[in-house]
Amino acid sequence: MQPSLSTDLSVVTLATVPAPLLALLVGIVTSQIANLATTLYLHRGVSHRAVTFSPGVTLAFRVIVWLTTGIKPREWAAVHRRHHAFSDVEGDPHSPVLLGWVRVQLTNATLYRRAARDGVTVPRYARDLAPDRWDRALFDRGWLGLGIGLVILVLLLGPLWGSVAAATHLLLYLSLSAAINAVTHTFGARPYDNQATNLQWLAWLTGGEGLHNNHHAAPTTARMAHRPGEYDLAWPVIRALRRLGWAQVRHEKPPVRQPARARAGSGAGVGP
Numbered sequence: 001m002q003p004s005l006s007t008d009l010s011v012v013t014l015a016t017v018p019a020p021l022l023a024l025l026v027g028i029v030t031s032q033i034a035n036l037a038t039t040l041y042l043h044r045g046v047s048h049r050a051v052t053f054s055p056g057v058t059l060a061f062r063v064i065v066w067l068t069t070g071i072k073p074r075e076w077a078a079v080h081r082r083h084h085a086f087s088d089v090e091g092d093p094h095s096p097v098l099l100g101w102v103r104v105q106l107t108n109a110t111l112y113r114r115a116a117r118d119g120v121t122v123p124r125y126a127r128d129l130a131p132d133r134w135d136r137a138l139f140d141r142g143w144l145g146l147g148i149g150l151v152i153l154v155l156l157l158g159p160l161w162g163s164v165a166a167a168t169h170l171l172l173y174l175s176l177s178a179a180i181n182a183v184t185h186t187f188g189a190r191p192y193d194n195q196a197t198n199l200q201w202l203a204w205l206t207g208g209e210g211l212h213n214n215h216h217a218a219p220t221t222a223r224m225a226h227r228p229g230e231y232d233l234a235w236p237v238i239r240a241l242r243r244l245g246w247a248q249v250r251h252e253k254p255p256v257r258q259p260a261r262a263r264a265g266s267g268a269g270v271g272p
Ligand SMILES: [Zn+2]
Pocket: 083, 180, 181, 185, 196, 212, 216
Protein backbone atom coordinates (compact mmCIF):
# COMPACT_ATOMS: atom_id res chain seq x y z
CA MET A 1 0.00 0.00 0.00
CA GLN A 2 1.29 3.48 -0.90
CA PRO A 3 1.76 5.89 2.04
CA SER A 4 -0.60 8.86 1.82
CA LEU A 5 0.58 12.25 0.59
CA SER A 6 -0.05 13.82 4.00
CA THR A 7 2.10 11.14 5.75
CA ASP A 8 4.85 11.75 3.20
CA LEU A 9 4.69 15.50 3.80
CA SER A 10 4.79 15.24 7.61
CA VAL A 11 7.79 12.85 7.46
CA VAL A 12 9.59 15.17 5.03
CA THR A 13 8.69 18.23 7.14
CA LEU A 14 10.03 16.66 10.35
CA ALA A 15 13.12 15.28 8.58
CA THR A 16 14.04 18.75 7.33
CA VAL A 17 13.95 20.34 10.79
CA PRO A 18 17.54 20.54 12.11
CA ALA A 19 18.03 18.13 15.03
CA PRO A 20 18.97 20.84 17.60
CA LEU A 21 15.85 22.84 16.73
CA LEU A 22 13.66 19.75 16.87
CA ALA A 23 15.12 18.87 20.30
CA LEU A 24 14.35 22.39 21.58
CA LEU A 25 10.81 22.24 20.18
CA VAL A 26 10.16 18.82 21.76
CA GLY A 27 11.57 20.13 25.07
CA ILE A 28 9.29 23.19 24.97
CA VAL A 29 6.20 21.13 24.08
CA THR A 30 6.98 18.58 26.83
CA SER A 31 7.39 21.41 29.31
CA GLN A 32 4.06 22.98 28.34
CA ILE A 33 2.32 19.59 28.70
CA ALA A 34 3.88 19.29 32.19
CA ASN A 35 2.78 22.85 33.04
CA LEU A 36 -0.79 22.13 31.99
CA ALA A 37 -0.87 18.89 33.98
CA THR A 38 0.52 20.78 36.98
CA THR A 39 -2.02 23.60 36.93
CA LEU A 40 -5.01 21.43 35.98
CA TYR A 41 -4.37 18.34 38.05
CA LEU A 42 -1.87 19.04 40.85
CA HIS A 43 -3.02 22.58 41.57
CA ARG A 44 -6.69 23.10 40.67
CA GLY A 45 -7.63 19.42 41.01
CA VAL A 46 -5.75 17.72 43.84
CA SER A 47 -4.72 20.72 45.98
CA HIS A 48 -7.89 22.85 45.93
CA ARG A 49 -10.63 20.57 44.56
CA ALA A 50 -11.63 23.45 42.32
CA VAL A 51 -12.20 20.89 39.56
CA THR A 52 -12.80 17.14 39.72
CA PHE A 53 -11.77 14.99 36.76
CA SER A 54 -13.19 11.64 35.66
CA PRO A 55 -11.16 8.51 36.58
CA GLY A 56 -9.78 8.19 33.02
CA VAL A 57 -8.62 11.82 32.84
CA THR A 58 -7.21 11.56 36.38
CA LEU A 59 -5.15 8.51 35.43
CA ALA A 60 -3.87 10.28 32.30
CA PHE A 61 -2.78 13.27 34.41
CA ARG A 62 -1.09 11.01 36.96
CA VAL A 63 0.91 9.32 34.19
CA ILE A 64 1.87 12.67 32.60
CA VAL A 65 2.97 14.17 35.95
CA TRP A 66 4.95 11.01 36.75
CA LEU A 67 6.76 10.86 33.38
CA THR A 68 7.45 14.59 33.02
CA THR A 69 8.13 15.72 36.61
CA GLY A 70 8.47 12.75 38.99
CA ILE A 71 6.41 14.80 41.48
CA LYS A 72 4.27 12.98 44.06
CA PRO A 73 0.87 14.74 43.97
CA ARG A 74 0.38 14.24 47.73
CA GLU A 75 3.64 16.09 48.49
CA TRP A 76 2.98 18.87 45.97
CA ALA A 77 -0.51 19.45 47.36
CA ALA A 78 0.68 19.43 50.99
CA VAL A 79 3.46 21.98 50.38
CA HIS A 80 1.11 24.15 48.34
CA ARG A 81 -1.71 24.03 50.88
CA ARG A 82 0.79 25.09 53.55
CA HIS A 83 1.77 28.00 51.29
CA HIS A 84 -1.87 29.12 51.23
CA ALA A 85 -2.24 28.66 54.99
CA PHE A 86 0.83 30.84 55.73
CA SER A 87 1.15 33.04 52.65
CA ASP A 88 4.18 35.26 53.09
CA VAL A 89 4.29 34.89 56.87
CA GLU A 90 6.39 32.58 59.06
CA GLY A 91 5.59 29.00 58.02
CA ASP A 92 5.32 29.68 54.26
CA PRO A 93 7.67 27.12 52.65
CA HIS A 94 8.75 29.42 49.80
CA SER A 95 7.96 33.06 50.53
CA PRO A 96 9.97 35.73 48.67
CA VAL A 97 8.89 38.21 51.35
CA LEU A 98 10.79 36.13 53.93
CA LEU A 99 13.61 34.77 51.75
CA GLY A 100 13.97 37.23 48.86
CA TRP A 101 12.62 36.54 45.38
CA VAL A 102 16.02 35.63 43.86
CA ARG A 103 16.56 32.89 46.43
CA VAL A 104 13.06 31.46 45.84
CA GLN A 105 13.56 31.68 42.06
CA LEU A 106 16.88 29.82 42.21
CA THR A 107 16.17 27.28 44.97
CA ASN A 108 12.43 26.65 44.68
CA ALA A 109 12.84 22.91 44.11
CA THR A 110 15.07 22.62 47.21
CA LEU A 111 12.60 24.60 49.34
CA TYR A 112 9.75 22.40 48.08
CA ARG A 113 11.72 19.24 48.83
CA ARG A 114 12.67 20.43 52.32
CA ALA A 115 9.02 21.07 53.23
CA ALA A 116 7.85 17.80 51.65
CA ARG A 117 10.38 15.80 53.70
CA ASP A 118 10.06 17.60 57.06
CA GLY A 119 7.80 14.89 58.50
CA VAL A 120 5.07 17.41 59.39
CA THR A 121 3.80 19.08 56.22
CA VAL A 122 2.58 16.00 54.33
CA PRO A 123 0.82 14.30 57.29
CA ARG A 124 -0.86 17.59 58.28
CA TYR A 125 -1.85 19.00 54.87
CA ALA A 126 -2.44 15.84 52.80
CA ARG A 127 -4.46 13.72 55.21
CA ASP A 128 -7.07 13.16 52.47
CA LEU A 129 -4.49 11.95 49.94
CA ALA A 130 -3.45 8.51 51.18
CA PRO A 131 -1.40 6.52 48.66
CA ASP A 132 -3.32 3.91 46.64
CA ARG A 133 -1.95 0.78 44.96
CA TRP A 134 -1.01 2.78 41.80
CA ASP A 135 1.08 5.10 43.97
CA ARG A 136 2.78 2.22 45.75
CA ALA A 137 3.53 0.39 42.50
CA LEU A 138 4.46 3.32 40.23
CA PHE A 139 3.67 6.93 40.98
CA ASP A 140 5.58 7.20 44.27
CA ARG A 141 8.72 6.16 42.38
CA GLY A 142 9.46 9.59 40.93
CA TRP A 143 12.92 8.79 39.55
CA LEU A 144 11.49 5.77 37.71
CA GLY A 145 8.91 8.02 36.00
CA LEU A 146 11.54 10.59 35.04
CA GLY A 147 13.82 7.79 33.78
CA ILE A 148 11.07 6.33 31.57
CA GLY A 149 10.27 9.84 30.31
CA LEU A 150 13.93 10.30 29.35
CA VAL A 151 14.02 6.91 27.60
CA ILE A 152 10.95 7.90 25.53
CA LEU A 153 12.69 11.12 24.40
CA VAL A 154 15.91 9.18 23.61
CA LEU A 155 13.95 6.64 21.53
CA LEU A 156 12.32 9.51 19.64
CA LEU A 157 15.38 11.71 19.06
CA GLY A 158 18.47 9.63 19.85
CA PRO A 159 20.71 9.79 22.96
CA LEU A 160 22.16 13.28 22.37
CA TRP A 161 19.09 15.21 21.20
CA GLY A 162 16.74 13.26 23.46
CA SER A 163 18.88 14.37 26.41
CA VAL A 164 18.89 17.97 25.12
CA ALA A 165 15.08 17.88 24.87
CA ALA A 166 14.84 16.50 28.43
CA ALA A 167 17.23 19.15 29.77
CA THR A 168 15.31 21.93 27.97
CA HIS A 169 12.04 20.70 29.45
CA LEU A 170 13.40 20.40 33.00
CA LEU A 171 15.07 23.83 32.89
CA LEU A 172 11.88 25.49 31.63
CA TYR A 173 9.61 23.61 34.02
CA LEU A 174 11.76 24.37 37.09
CA SER A 175 12.20 28.03 36.10
CA LEU A 176 8.52 28.66 35.42
CA SER A 177 7.34 26.82 38.56
CA ALA A 178 9.80 28.85 40.61
CA ALA A 179 8.63 32.08 38.94
CA ILE A 180 5.07 31.51 40.18
CA ASN A 181 6.32 31.34 43.78
CA ALA A 182 8.99 34.06 43.46
CA VAL A 183 7.98 36.58 40.76
CA THR A 184 4.19 36.54 41.27
CA HIS A 185 4.63 37.23 44.95
CA THR A 186 6.88 40.21 44.20
CA PHE A 187 6.21 42.07 40.91
CA GLY A 188 2.91 42.87 39.23
CA ALA A 189 -0.67 44.01 39.84
CA ARG A 190 -2.62 43.29 43.03
CA PRO A 191 -6.30 43.82 42.21
CA TYR A 192 -7.22 41.77 45.29
CA ASP A 193 -5.69 42.56 48.65
CA ASN A 194 -3.15 39.79 49.03
CA GLN A 195 0.62 39.62 48.59
CA ALA A 196 0.44 37.60 45.35
CA THR A 197 0.39 39.41 41.99
CA ASN A 198 -1.06 39.03 38.50
CA LEU A 199 1.35 38.93 35.54
CA GLN A 200 -0.35 38.12 32.26
CA TRP A 201 2.93 37.40 30.43
CA LEU A 202 3.73 34.70 32.99
CA ALA A 203 0.16 33.42 32.75
CA TRP A 204 0.69 32.86 28.99
CA LEU A 205 3.69 30.66 29.78
CA THR A 206 2.18 28.73 32.69
CA GLY A 207 -1.36 27.81 31.68
CA GLY A 208 -2.87 30.75 33.60
CA GLU A 209 -0.85 30.38 36.82
CA GLY A 210 0.57 33.90 36.44
CA LEU A 211 -2.85 35.25 37.51
CA HIS A 212 -1.72 34.36 41.01
CA ASN A 213 -3.32 37.28 42.85
CA ASN A 214 -6.70 36.14 41.54
CA HIS A 215 -5.94 32.60 42.62
CA HIS A 216 -5.00 33.57 46.18
CA ALA A 217 -8.24 35.53 46.46
CA ALA A 218 -10.32 32.55 45.32
CA PRO A 219 -8.39 29.24 45.51
CA THR A 220 -11.45 27.05 44.89
CA THR A 221 -12.39 28.89 41.70
CA ALA A 222 -11.33 26.77 38.71
CA ARG A 223 -10.95 29.75 36.37
CA MET A 224 -8.00 32.02 37.14
CA ALA A 225 -8.99 34.86 34.76
CA HIS A 226 -11.49 37.09 36.60
CA ARG A 227 -11.62 40.23 34.44
CA PRO A 228 -11.71 41.29 30.80
CA GLY A 229 -8.19 41.28 29.36
CA GLU A 230 -7.06 38.35 31.57
CA TYR A 231 -6.44 35.02 29.83
CA ASP A 232 -6.15 31.61 31.47
CA LEU A 233 -5.08 29.05 28.85
CA ALA A 234 -6.01 26.08 31.04
CA TRP A 235 -9.62 27.22 31.34
CA PRO A 236 -10.64 26.23 27.77
CA VAL A 237 -9.22 22.76 28.51
CA ILE A 238 -11.40 22.47 31.63
CA ARG A 239 -14.43 23.73 29.68
CA ALA A 240 -13.84 21.17 26.91
CA LEU A 241 -13.46 18.34 29.45
CA ARG A 242 -16.62 19.53 31.22
CA ARG A 243 -18.53 19.50 27.93
CA LEU A 244 -17.42 15.88 27.43
CA GLY A 245 -18.63 15.02 30.94
CA TRP A 246 -15.07 14.39 32.14
CA ALA A 247 -14.70 17.32 34.56
CA GLN A 248 -16.84 19.00 37.23
CA VAL A 249 -16.16 22.58 38.26
CA ARG A 250 -16.67 23.73 41.86
CA HIS A 251 -16.73 27.48 41.15
CA GLU A 252 -16.32 29.12 37.77
CA LYS A 253 -16.29 32.63 39.24
CA PRO A 254 -15.01 33.84 42.62
CA PRO A 255 -17.64 32.91 45.26
CA VAL A 256 -17.72 36.46 46.60
CA ARG A 257 -17.13 39.40 44.29
CA GLN A 258 -15.14 42.01 46.14
CA PRO A 259 -13.76 45.36 45.03
CA ALA A 260 -10.02 45.86 44.68
CA ARG A 261 -8.05 46.14 47.91
CA ALA A 262 -11.14 45.32 49.98
CA ARG A 263 -10.00 41.92 51.11
CA ALA A 264 -7.75 41.22 54.06
CA GLY A 265 -5.43 38.18 53.93
CA SER A 266 -5.00 35.76 51.07
CA GLY A 267 -7.75 33.34 50.22
CA ALA A 268 -9.37 33.56 53.67
CA GLY A 269 -12.64 31.68 53.83
CA VAL A 270 -12.30 29.98 50.47
CA GLY A 271 -9.14 27.93 51.03
CA PRO A 272 -8.83 24.20 50.47
ZN1 LIG B 1 1.21 31.93 46.08
